[in-house]
Amino acid sequence: MIARALLLAVLTVAFAGPAEAGTDWAAVATPAPGQAEVIGSAAAGCLRGAVSLPLEGPGYQVLRPSRNRHWGHPTMVAFVRDLAATAAREGIPGLLIGDMAQPRGGPMASGHASHQNGLDVDIWFRLTPRRLGRAETEAPRPLGMVRYAALDQGAWTPDQARLLELAARAPEVERIFVNPVIKREMCRAAPAADRAWLAKLRPWWGHDEHFHVRLACPSDSPDCQIQKPFPEGDGCGAELLSWLDKPTWPAPPDKPHHQSRPLPDACASVLRR
Ligand SMILES: [Zn+2]
Numbered sequence: 001m002i003a004r005a006l007l008l009a010v011l012t013v014a015f016a017g018p019a020e021a022g023t024d025w026a027a028v029a030t031p032a033p034g035q036a037e038v039i040g041s042a043a044a045g046c047l048r049g050a051v052s053l054p055l056e057g058p059g060y061q062v063l064r065p066s067r068n069r070h071w072g073h074p075t076m077v078a079f080v081r082d083l084a085a086t087a088a089r090e091g092i093p094g095l096l097i098g099d100m101a102q103p104r105g106g107p108m109a110s111g112h113a114s115h116q117n118g119l120d121v122d123i124w125f126r127l128t129p130r131r132l133g134r135a136e137t138e139a140p141r142p143l144g145m146v147r148y149a150a151l152d153q154g155a156w157t158p159d160q161a162r163l164l165e166l167a168a169r170a171p172e173v174e175r176i177f178v179n180p181v182i183k184r185e186m187c188r189a190a191p192a193a194d195r196a197w198l199a200k201l202r203p204w205w206g207h208d209e210h211f212h213v214r215l216a217c218p219s220d221s222p223d224c225q226i227q228k229p230f231p232e233g234d235g236c237g238a239e240l241l242s243w244l245d246k247p248t249w250p251a252p253p254d255k256p257h258h259q260s261r262p263l264p265d266a267c268a269s270v271l272r273r
Contacts, residue, residue, distance in 0.1 A: 025108070034048045034273075036221075042214060044261035046104055047270070050071040050104065060084035063137050064099075075172055080123075082170070087162075087163055094130075095127065099115055100121045101118045104271060123212075125144075126143035177214075187235075223266060
């Protein structure tokens with residue numbers, strides 16, 4: 001009897017690791033107290049001292065607020081508010097802000113492999129001149145910018161292009177994932193004399209309904225894991241072509257991209273506190 005109970009206990013502990021991954025982190029509704037600090041990477045990380053982006057502010061609204069994924073490092077919240085305010089001043093319609101991070105970061109039960117350390121945000125390409133009601137923000141309709149592997153000229157406007165440029169020029173932004181078709185359009189339209197910011201636009205599967213902004217590690221976070229730097233140049237040449245030439249394009253490769261990686265040890269105390 002005792003042996004059986006012990007065995008059960010051992011099994012429970014052994015299975016607690018990967019199985020708990022997303023759900024435990026999603027169940028915590030409040031940030032970990034303490035000074036803001038990013039721990040680990042976007043794909044395996046967490047954060048303490050997170051702040052929440054107010055559900056609406058000048059130039060933006062948060063989508064699916066009930067998911068409680070509008071948290072981030074203070075630098076991230078400031079970035080979103082600044083970008084939205086600048087866009088509004090330039091006459092760009094309202095921004096729709098998708099997922100950021102959970103209150104303590106960590107893996108999510110659904111949707112992303114990244115967004116774990118409070119430095120990622122999805123911003124929709126759909127812009128809205130009017131305030132959306134609660135039902136609409138909970139079940140929003142996306143607007144794709146790419147059709148049949150080409151830019152959808154009916155959806156893409158100078159506003160989307162300007163918004164991407166504003167985001168890429170922000171010094172705290174490290175990289176932005178966009179569909180290769182969108183990167184190609186940005187490369188085409190940028191003036192020859194001023195192209196350094198284009199390097200931050202990184203081609204990736206999907207990302208035609210939203211772009212995904214990742215900020216650089218903040219100076220207050222020594223355990224923030226820096227990403228591999230990307231190649232020199234504006235990224236408009238061979239690298240972009242290699243994406244557009246992929247035999248499977250535009251369908252992503254048929255393999256699971258949602259593998260949970262082990263979190264840094266420091267994240268255990270972030271979850272528990
Ligand atoms: Zn994203």
